Amino acid sequence: xxxxxxSLPPPPAHHYTIHVNYGALNLLPxxxxxxxxxxxxxxxxxxxxxxxxxxxxxxxxxxxxPLLIKLPSGEPTKSLHHLPHILSTLAAARLDRHAIILALxxxxxxxxxxxxxxxxxxxxxxxxxPTTLLAMVDSSVGGKTGVNLPEGxxxxxxxxxxxxxxxxxxxxxTLPPRERHAGFAExxxxxxIADAALFQSIASGSPSDLAPIIxxxxxxxxxxxxxxxxxxxxxxxxxxFGHTAGHAIEAITGYHTYLHGEAIALGIxxxxxxxxxxxxxxxxxxxxxxxxLAAHHLPLHDSMLNLQALMDRLPNDKKAQGGRVRxxxxxxxxxxxxxxxxxxxxxxxxxxxxxxxxxLK
Amino acid sequence: xxxxxxSLPPPPAHHYTIHVNYGALNLLPxxxxxxxxxxxxxxxxxxxxxxxxxxxxxxxxxxxxPLLIKLPSGEPTKSLHHLPHILSTLAAARLDRHAIILALxxxxxxxxxxxxxxxxxxxxxxxxxPTTLLAMVDSSVGGKTGVNLPEGxxxxxxxxxxxxxxxxxxxxxTLPPRERHAGFAExxxxxxIADAALFQSIASGSPSDLAPIIxxxxxxxxxxxxxxxxxxxxxxxxxxFGHTAGHAIEAITGYHTYLHGEAIALGIxxxxxxxxxxxxxxxxxxxxxxxxLAAHHLPLHDSMLNLQALMDRLPNDKKAQGGRVRxxxxxxxxxxxxxxxxxxxxxxxxxxxxxxxxxLK
Numbered sequence: 001x002x003x004x005x006x007s008l009p010p011p012p013a014h015h016y017t018i019h020v021n022y023g024a025l026n027l028l029p030x031x032x033x034x035x036x037x038x039x040x041x042x043x044x045x046x047x048x049x050x051x052x053x054x055x056x057x058x059x060x061x062x063x064x065x066p067l068l069i070k071l072p073s074g075e076p077t078k079s080l081h082h083l084p085h086i087l088s089t090l091a092a093a094r095l096d097r098h099a100i101i102l103a104l105x106x107x108x109x110x111x112x113x114x115x116x117x118x119x120x121x122x123x124x125x126x127x128x129x130p131t132t133l134l135a136m137v138d139s140s141v142g143g144k145t146g147v148n149l150p151e152g153x154x155x156x157x158x159x160x161x162x163x164x165x166x167x168x169x170x171x172x173x174t175l176p177p178r179e180r181h182a183g184f185a186e187x188x189x190x191x192x193i194a195d196a197a198l199f200q201s202i203a204s205g206s207p208s209d210l211a212p213i214i215x216x217x218x219x220x221x222x223x224x225x226x227x228x229x230x231x232x233x234x235x236x237x238x239x240x241f242g243h244t245a246g247h248a249i250e251a252i253t254g255y256h257t258y259l260h261g262e263a264i265a266l267g268i269x270x271x272x273x274x275x276x277x278x279x280x281x282x283x284x285x286x287x288x289x290x291x292x293l294a295a296h297h298l299p300l301h302d303s304m305l306n307l308q309a310l311m312d313r314l315p316n317d318k319k320a321q322g323g324r325v326r327x328x329x330x331x332x333x334x335x336x337x338x339x340x341x342x343x344x345x346x347x348x349x350x351x352x353x354x355x356x357x358x359x360l361k
Numbered sequence: 362x363x364x365x366x367x368s369l370p371p372p373p374a375h376h377y378t379i380h381v382n383y384g385a386l387n388l389l390p391x392x393x394x395x396x397x398x399x400x401x402x403x404x405x406x407x408x409x410x411x412x413x414x415x416x417x418x419x420x421x422x423x424x425x426x427p428l429l430i431k432l433p434s435g436e437p438t439k440s441l442h443h444l445p446h447i448l449s450t451l452a453a454a455r456l457d458r459h460a461i462i463l464a465l466x467x468x469x470x471x472x473x474x475x476x477x478x479x480x481x482x483x484x485x486x487x488x489x490x491p492t493t494l495l496a497m498v499d500s501s502v503g504g505k506t507g508v509n510l511p512e513g514x515x516x517x518x519x520x521x522x523x524x525x526x527x528x529x530x531x532x533x534x535t536l537p538p539r540e541r542h543a544g545f546a547e548x549x550x551x552x553x554i555a556d557a558a559l560f561q562s563i564a565s566g567s568p569s570d571l572a573p574i575i576x577x578x579x580x581x582x583x584x585x586x587x588x589x590x591x592x593x594x595x596x597x598x599x600x601x602f603g604h605t606a607g608h609a610i611e612a613i614t615g616y617h618t619y620l621h622g623e624a625i626a627l628g629i630x631x632x633x634x635x636x637x638x639x640x641x642x643x644x645x646x647x648x649x650x651x652x653x654l655a656a657h658h659l660p661l662h663d664s665m666l667n668l669q670a671l672m673d674r675l676p677n678d679k680k681a682q683g684g685r686v687r688x689x690x691x692x693x694x695x696x697x698x699x700x701x702x703x704x705x706x707x708x709x710x711x712x713x714x715x716x717x718x719x720x721l722k
Contacts, residue, residue, distance in 0.1 A: 001380055001381070001382045001385070001388075002380070002381040002382055002572055002573065002575075002576035003378060003379065003380050003381075004378065004379040004381075004576065004579060004580055004583060005376065005377075005378055006376065006377050006378070006379060006502075006522075006583045006586075006587065007374060007375075007376050007587060008374060008375040008376070008504075008522060008586070008587050008590050009374055009587065009590075010371040010372055010373055010374045010375075011371055011372055011590070011591065012371055013368060013369060013370055013371045014368075014369040014371075015366065015367065015368050015369070016366075016367050017364060017365065017366055017367070018364065018365040018367060019362055019363070019364050020362070020363040020364075020365075021362045021363060024362070027362075080444060080445045080448070083441060083444075084441045084510075087441070087510055087516070087517055088510055088511060088512055091510050091512035091513060091516050092512055118519065119480070119507075119517050119518060119519055120516070120517060121516060121517075122505065122507060122517075122518045122519055122520055122591075123519065123520070123591075141367075143369075144483065146480075146483060149445075149448055149449055149452050150449060151449055151452035151453055152452060155448070155452050155481070155482060156448055156480050156481060156482075156483075157480060157483045158479065158480055158483055158484065158519055159483055159484070161369060211363055212363065214363075215363030215365065218365060219365055222365060222367045225367075225369070226367065226368060226369050226370065229369050229370075229372070230372065230483075230484075
């Protein structure tokens with residue numbers, strides 16, 4: 001037998017910069033100018049509702065005329081369906097490996113554009129220009145790119161980190177209030193899992209200056225991702241506080257009843273009650289969490305929810321990856337941990353409260 | 362402005378084993394047994410002409426019943442077309458991130474299966490079970506996975522290294538002679554660029570024991586890839602000796618006149634003459650190279666070739682990535698280098714010889 005051991009050295013470390021502020025888009029010329037190698041061509045993948053920015057504001061900031069690909073809004077765009085058209089458009093324009101993609105939109109566009117950048121010519125660079133609060137604090141950071149399959153969300157993709165993220169808070173001005181509130185579910189999550197002061201700063205509603213809030217949220221996510229980019233140590237799982245039940249609620253309601261952040265708010269209520277039952281989270285902290293969610297007009301109960309369907313949809317020992325259920329729970333606001341064993345009566349209670357509105361202070 | 366510097370540590374180094382021999386498939390149980398974590402499920406992506414191996418021999422070697430996906434033979438399979446079906450089949454079978462894919466077939470199946478493994482759940486493991494000489498010595502090693510677009514070959518993919526490669530030479534018994542000869546074009550290439558002794562060992566035809574020849578070819582490729590996995594230093598480009606013109610010949614003949622290795626043989630003739638004109642390769646070495654190609658029944662000329670179309674298809678300063686043409690040339694059999702400046706008269710001469718059969722010894 002001829003046997004060869006092949007050893008590939010690790011790929012280089014990846015560094016990038018995130019800028020958060022009102023008017024951050026104006027940093028685009030400088031950001032592009034400092035890239036090595038210089039971008040050979042620029043393609044914009046944009047939500048079609050942002051056509052005015054993609055067709056006018058962005059090109060004015062660019063050193064050369066970009067290739068613009070507009071895509072429909074909404075979750076169905078995040079599928080394999082658009083891939084052939086987008087990839088062929090890039091190839092027909094002869095984008096080479098030194099080209100760069102600008103992703104202008106919310107999480108759907110960011111995840112799809114990042115995936116396209118990850119597979120076109122086996123990977124080119126991309127810059128995230130998130131336009132929703134949720135995309136700014138969540139999907140634009142962390143390098144998880146991909147699309148949905150009919151069988152489930154985010155089942156296809158690559159880890160492909162952005163070259164830069166510019167979160168321009170001016171773009172949030174036109175965001176519908178419901179989407180803005182939904183974004184706060186994730187910010188509240190960051191406070192619960194990692195920063196009691198961040199939590200307190202938004203506990204009673206939205207501050208007038210969002211910049212430090214968003215920047216701190218991104219910082220928490222970026223730090224956790226840096227510790228466990230590819231979900232190998234379990235550390236990245238902490239970001240899933242509220243998401244175990246939240247994802248199941250999205251699935252059983254067909255993804256059209258709730259915005260992601262709204263489903264996460266319901267999931268946070270479940271995880272919070274489980275945290276009381278399992279880790280001894282105080283009743284006071286539970287009350288503070290529910291009040292914070294309510295202050296941002298997020299749903300806390302749904303009397304129509306099919307609890308049996310929800311229970312069936314939760315990962316169980318047989319279905320979960322690696323054979324274990326992992327709940328992310330909190331012992332006190334500002335810290336989180338992974339819990340692998342949950343009492344089934346506790347889980348039942350934590351789900352059943354979703355049928356009842358909480359008694360807020 | 363709130364600016365964050367994000368630093369991601371490098372991903373871990375990747376190690377894997379390549380086994381080359383008659384009966385190497387029998388190492389599959391041991392190979393799977395030693396993986397950590399143990400594979401949760403096994404899926405086989407197979408060329409449908411290998412159904413007997415995929416349905417009987419392989420399952421008998423596996424610890425659990427595999428999911429089998431059969432795909433049509435031929436280059437059209439290596440496209441985005443089959444992706445939704447394959448990915449949905451994996452998802453419907455609930456393959457998790459500890460599952461593993463076995464790629465059974467030639468380069469088309471290996472490249473496609475590696476790409477599927479690279480994007481399903483953002484990357485799962487896969488083992489290459491190459492069944493053609495060309496796939497054994499070329500595409501199964503190196504981690505370049507992907508598919509073609511209508512606009513060009515290999516324009517979409519990821520770098521995703523296999524977990525193991527088992528090259529079972531028994532599988533070559535049924536290979537049509539033409540495909541076997543085509544595989545030798547790449548082996549001759551390895552000899553020219555890196556190993557004069559390897560070249561000499563196959564210069565007069567195919568030896569009876571292919572194992573050391575194939576193992577040495579793979580070793581050369583693996584070593585060059587380890588030095589430049591993602592084509593950032595230029596070192597990996599050395600593997601493209603004969604491919605600059607070869608790819609152009611494939612393109613202008615619509616990919617159906619020549620097998621890849623046959624087009625590469627013609628490309629090697631061009632690169633060899635350019636090497637004489639540019640680097641002073643000896644007439645004797647040129648003659649040895651042409652004789653070796655002829656000894657393996659590979660084409661050395663094509664009087665019907667449209668030389669103007671060929672010239673137009675070659676990368677030029679405007680079209681080539683990074684703005685430079687890179688020819689891989691040889692100063693003497695056993696060594697190669699990158700040459701960035703080619704005299705246009707030399708190039709014309711090197712292409713025009715394709716219309717004439719060489720005068721062999």
